[in-house]
Structures are given as structure tokens and as C-alpha cells.
Amino acid sequence: MAGPLTNYRFWAYAGFAILLLALPLVGDEFWLNRVAKYLCYGMLGAAVALTWGYAGVLNLGQGLFFGIGAYAMAMALKLKSYTSLQQGSDQPVPDFMLWNAQPGAPTELCCITPGSWMWLPFQWQWTGVIVAVVLPAILAGIMGRIIFGQRISGVFVSIITLALVLLVRLVVTDAQPLTNGFNGLTDLGWLTVFGHEFDPYAKGTYYLVAVALILVLGLSRLLVATRAGTILQATRDSDTRALYLGYDVPAYQTFFFAVSAAIAGLAGMLYVIVSEFASPSFLELSFSITMVVWAAVGGRGSILGAAVGAILINMIEAHVSETESLVEAWKAIIGLLFVVTVIYLPKGLAGFAHERIARLAGPRAALQLKEEAGQ
Template identity: 40%
Template sequence: MTLLSISNTKIKIALSLVLLAVMLLSPMFLSEFRLGLLGKFLAFAILAMGLDLIWGYTGILSLGHGVYFGLGAYGMAMHLKLAASQGGLPDFMSWSGVETLPWFWVPFQSAGAAVALALIVPMAVAFVLGYLTFRNRIRGAFFSILSQALVIITVTLFVGQQGWIGGTNGLTGFDTFLGLKLGESSTKLALYYVTVVVLGLTLLLCLWLAGSRLGKILVAVRDAENRVRFIGYNPVAYKVFIYCVSAGLAGLAGMLFILQEGIISPAQMGIVPSIEMVLWVAVGGRATIYGAVIGAIAANAAKTTFSEAYPEWWPIIMGAMFIVVTLFLPKGIVGTLKDLFEKWGRSRQALAPTAAVPAPGPLGYTELEKPQ
């Protein structure tokens, strides 16, 4: 094992330990409000890791991941709304003249079914879109445009269904989940730690996928899809699979988000949030997994800080920050740090003393090679 590979391993271990320590110790230093914000940022990080798998490793730039995030959030919100209604119709349905519970709401009466559907529905939508587009070899900017069209269609559909899913107002007014009151401090703390655990498991899953044979094929698809096809692999199957995994992680992030935020509306799954999700990965660093986590937390923390300190200027400040990162840190935070450590490792390896080679004897043998 070379000095460079040892350094990379040490960096990953150190980064993992630092992230874990920060997340576990945060409740000791943050207020309840700030801890709630961090919990939502960690949910965003789960989505960002899935987006890094398809963009950083596979080269699929999706500008519609807000849809999958929203579908997961709506799935959990529907269960929470039914629990708050205590067997009756949700309030917005009564106001809209709906007399019976729509058929597609019935499965969400069960918490287990709600969790399953919040994962399955985004993955099913991703499968349909991915299969139809990747099979027809639609990629690059054309796929990005199609993913934005999906956002427009979904948001328009949700906004127009006031009586069925709350329309523009979305779903809110939740009280309990599994018998726990969502407003209590102990419940909020428990949800935060659940998010930390899910984030850790997702990180391990994404690192395993990226480092496995599957990850190498995904990188090959990104760099030379036609060559992958010519040597006998089917890029469509790999792209559809990883796209569905990414959509499932987005749905999972939406579930954790709604439990801590308490509201979901069509605006939160629109084009602007979808583009912001891509920027999280760009800020942290593509094809690094860790960069997706750091980028999601850093970008959202900066957004919150600037919006509080400079309510009129924060969009301009955020835009300037993204421009600076794009121009001067094209590989993102983690990618840039990785390059610096690799240069440092190569310089140390070059300066490392080498073992002296014995001088050859009269017959051309060294003392170590001389036959006995």
C-alpha cells in the first residue's frame, strides 16, 4: 500500500469521526431551534448523497429531484394528517366539499404503509422516467430539461388539487407520530438522532456502492458510455437502477424533513429547490459522497445565516458564493482538499529515503544476487 493510499484512508476515517462527533455533540451546544435546523440540513444531506451518485459518479444531471423529495414528504404528511384528524376527514377536504376519503389516502392510515409508499412511489416515478429516457439514449442537457418538465407537471398537478392534497397551501397541522407529540422537546431530540443514524447508514451505503464493482461501472458509464455498451454491459440497466436508488434516498429525506419541519407544499418541490439541491453537491464536491454531506450542510447553514443577518441582500450573497465556488473551487470543498492532500502525499513520497542498492561485483552480480 502506497503512502498516498494510506493518506486517503486516514483522511476518510478522520473526516467520518469529525462529522460523527459534531453531529452527536450538537445537542449540547445548540438551542432547540438551531438543532431543528441542523436536523433538516442532515435530511437534505441524505438527498445530496443520492444526487451525487447519479451526477458525480454516473454523469446524470437531474434538475427534478425536488419531485422525489416532495413525494416522500407528502407520503409521510398524509399519514400525519390522518392521525391528526382522528378518524375524520382532513380539514381542507371538508372546506373543499369532499365528503369521503379519496381511495389513494386509505393506505396512508398505516404508518408502516406510509413509510413504504414514501419510498416506493418516488422510485416508481424515477423508474418510469429513467427507463423511457435512458432506453432511448436521452442524456446530458436533454435529460436535465425533461427532469425539469417533470417538476412543472407535478407542481401544477399538486397546486390544482385543493380538495385532495391541499393545493397551494400543502399539508400542515400535524400533532403526533406513533403516539409521540411532535411539538415536545424530547420528540424533537429523538427525531434528530434518528436522522443522524439514517444519515450514517446512508453514508455507508453510498460509500459501498461507490467503491464496489457497480461504482466502477457507473464511472465508466459517465466517462465512456458507448465503450461500456460495446464490451457487453447494458448502461440502461445500471443508470435506471442508480437513478431509482437516488430517488428513494430523496423520498427518505422528504420523510425525515416533514417530521421536523411540519409543513410541505408544492413550492418546496419546484424548480428552484431542485436546482439548489444540485448546488449542494457542487459546493461540497462531486463524486466524493462526503462532499455531498458537507455541501448540503454548509450551503443551507450559509443560507440561514445570510437570510437572518441580511434579509434584503442574502440572495445576492448566496449567488456570489456559488459563483466563487464554481470559478475558483470547481471540484468543491472536499475535492479541492483531496487534491491538496494528494499533492502533499506525493511530495512526501518523493522525499522519502530509498534503500541503497549494493554496487555490482566484477561479474555483474551484487552481493545479494551472487549465486552460492
């Protein structure tokens, strides 16, 4: 890909980064808190683009990794909350465990409810941070090795991932004494780094999320630009050809699947820091499918596009939900938006922008772009 195209791509990323960092100049803390949540969704959009757009693997259970990240962070922050520290034990004990404890159970984190010992390592907040990113990656690595190793592809991968997220949701809601079931984890403490407390409604927290998103987008973009990224796209186009060139195709698919899972885990972790709750609704199928819609509208072939798609849709949704007559209609609107994009802009907003810019850049570049867009 030559000259002007590579350049405008770089400027698109740089412009987006500058925009994110400049937002605190124009908005108040409440608005920034809301935007920070959307930035977490943007990260999810990028994660979906990485697997769906670049690897050709449609994961309908991306919410699983987001959920793991969210719960891991929420467990650590729950133990830091004021109420957890006030249960009359040396160690913090989450309030809901008391409500769920058997009569006569000791008020200790180790043994108040069956399995409550699993919370012990989360007294150290970094356990939550590390588990939130590493566990999704490891889990995705195992899933990938099994699924891709068996040469399972296409819709079957979607069905397996979809079933898995529902299964985990069932377990989480069922394990009430351990997870607070349907209620999720609320009343959380704040993340503290070197004495700085990340108040969800402070600009510092917004910057934390914004910088994380910029890094994720930049690094992902670099990752797909490596030879490994090109080979990954090659496996998407023809896994047989890649196999006969000597590539261990499942290894490539698994690697990027794990990277995508780690990004989703990070998004979940940051979301909890911003929103102060973790809920089993993260594990609902509709949430995972919504992420796919974001990526499709933004452009699954573009990491930045998918992220912007996610952020824009959520911003619009927030505005619409303030207009009462549109609240009910929102689901229909987003459905329609999805259908229209898939039919008229199969490459999403990013693909559309790609073509527009090409036309401006002159006939030669336009021709090249048109070809890139596959017309």
C-alpha cells in the first residue's frame, strides 16, 4: 500500500488520539465519565475487528472475555470498598457474602461461603488487574487450540463461543454466594495507583481509559501490519493455501484470538473502574451481538473504524434515550442501521471514508483504493 494511503491512515489514528485527549477541555466530569464507558466499548469494537475482520473468525461470545475482565477487577475493588472492610474481620468480607452465608459460618473471607477462598488473592488489587487481562488470554488460547486445532471454522466457531458465554453466565448467576448472582458486584472501592485514587468522576480516570484505548488501537494496528498480521489475513482468505505454504494456521488464529480476548478483558476491567459495577448482563448474548453490530457499522476491516463505530453508536443511543418517544424505538433503529450498513456499506463507515478520501486524493489513488475495496 503506497504513499498517500498509508499517510492518511496514520493521521486518522493521530487525529483520533488528539481528539480523545482534548475532550476534557470541553466537557464536565459527568459527561466524561459517560464517554469513558463508550471508550471501553470502543476497545471492544477493536477486539471484534481483530478477530472478525482480520482473522475471519466471528466470535459471538466476546462478552465472556469482557465479563471476566470486569469481574476480576470488581472482585478486587469490592474488597477495597468501605462496607467490605467493616464486617468485623481482619480481612475484608463482601457484604453479600454475609447475606448468603450459612448460619454459624465464620465471618472470614476464607470460608464464609463455599468457594469464598477464591477471593483471597484479590485482596491485592493488582491480582484483579492481572487476572482481568491474562485469564481471558489464557482461556482464549486454550479455546483456540481446541477449536482451530480441530479445523473448526465459520459459523461453528460462532456457535461454540455463543454457547460458552451463555454457559458461564449461567454459572455466574447460579453461584450467588460467590458472585452475588443476578445482582452483580456493586458498591466498589476505587483503584489506587501510587497513592492516586481513580475517582470514576475525575478527569484522571477519563485519561486512564483514553490513553489505554489509544495504546490498544495503535498497538493493534501495528500488530496487523507485521508479517504475522499479513499471514493472519492470508489464513482468512484461504486457510488451505496458508497451510500448504507451511504455516501452522491454528497457531496464527489462536494467537490473535488471544490478543483480542486480552483487549476485551482490559475493556471490562476499565469499564468497572469507570462504572463501579460488574453485572452478569455483560455475559448476555445480546451484549456480545451488539459488539458485532458496532464493528460492522464502524467497519470490521478497520480497527479504528470499529472502535469509532462503537463510540458513535453509544453516543447516539445516549442522546436518543433522552427523547422519550425514541427510547422504545431505539432497538429497532439500531437493527435498521445494521441492515442498512450491511447492504449499502459492507465495509462499514471506515470503508466508506477510505473510498471518499481516495477520490479526493486523485484519480490514481482512487483507482488503487477502489481495487483495495474490492470492486
